[in-house]
Amino acid sequence: MLHLRLIVPPDRTQSALSAIESTVGTTHVVVLPGAARDPEGDLVLCDVAREAGDELLRELQGLGIGKDGSIAVENIDLSLSERADAAEREAPGEAADAVLWEQLTEATHEESTLSITYCGFMILATMIASCGVVLDNSILIVGAMAVGPEFGPLAGVCTGIVRSKPRLALRSLTALLIGFAVGIAATTVFSLGMDAIGQFSREMLDQPRPNTNFIWQPDPLSFVVSLLAGIAGTLSLTSAKSGALVGVAISVTTVPAGANAAVALSYGEFGQMWGSMEQLLLNLCGIMLAGVLTLYAQKTLWRTQRGRWIRRSKGLNPPGA
Structure with missing residues (x-):
């Protein structure tokens, strides 16, 4: 209620x-x-x-x-x-199937605000992930994914498209792109600083990293996972089951890909950098595509369901329909 x-x-x-x-x-x-x-x-x-x-x-x-x-x-x-x-x-x-569109618009508007706090979380998440990729530590990668605030702007883009609110979509997309740009730039400087004090090295980046190599080597499965995560994240927002967002956050490699790109850039490893950027864009596009399709599906299914209820209440449906 x-x-x-x-x-x-x-x-x-x-x-x-x-x-x-x-x-x-x-x-x-x-x-x-x-x-x-x-x-x-x-x-x-x-x-x-x-x-x-x-x-x-x-x-x-x-x-x-x-x-x-x-x-x-x-x-x-x-x-x-x-x-x-x-x-x-x-x-x-x-x-559980009902969507409060005004509530969704307001929530995504707040979550996609380009603020100091938003940029701060993005920078911190990317820096944590940079430690994870250099150390090949999956625990740090998962932690960075959970800290990253990028799903708010992603949901804002989807909501803006479905509700025909171009200002919301553009505002969210701007926050998303600037947030990642700031996070990658800050992490590049962070990586250079860590190298200067002997905590990072090129050898650590180039060594075999069985736990984190996938971050800069995108494949079709990466896109599939991003689609599934986009559907789950959208459903969690529209059904007010926000706890599922944590699972969404740690299932896609957006922040880790940005972090790997930053560290690779600091060492001039452009092959890894472009592979990481491809992984990042693949995940972002997959989440947005899935989010838009999910919202359109929810809108269509709800209209169909409500139409059947109205016809049944007026006695227009045959028995058992």
Whole structure:
């Protein structure tokens, strides 16, 4: 269930209530006239089943409440109410299949902000990965993958494309490219510094590295893994199962590939550098392609599922359909 807190201009309160009451899956409606002070308006509270949330939010946005008032949405972790249980049963579809597009857009917008913190995490992740590739240490590689913040901008690009929001897509792509450029540049300097104090050496980079050689030797399987990771990551965002993102982060070699490119660049090993860059681009393109296709599939399947529910509720489907 979702909890909605609305600040509604008084002249639109009745329209908002009509939208809420006509949406299957809503309950616990509360109206406090004149309770809001900034902005001024009526305070309207309600709970709605997740699978009906996107439809209701679209209607409320159509009334201009998001512009002249406020719409806040929270997840309800526990609701001890028979009426809430009934509302969830009445709502079409399954909660796990529903996508809150406004929530997804807002989340990816925040995660794809080109900030000092974002660049800091990218630099640190790439530096950790550089130690992993030089030492051929898979534990450091996994740790660097988990620290890397690159999936936020990747999800932002996918969401921007599917929702026809070019500014979000361009903003996310810019953050992604600049983040990797800054991380690779900083790690190149870091590698030179580590070489100066005797911690890195060309021999360590050129020696057989059975645990990390794959990072600069891309193959078709690398692209397959990136596609699978892109699907899993997108599903974890849209279904609010964020814990799966950790598994996504450590299944693709984006950050390690950037780190290997930086270390190879510092020693003039251009063969390794270009191989690492190819691996990086292959993974980024695979994740974005999978993310876009997954979001389009979710949108299509949800429309189909909802259409069947509407026809069944109107008695248009034959028995057993």
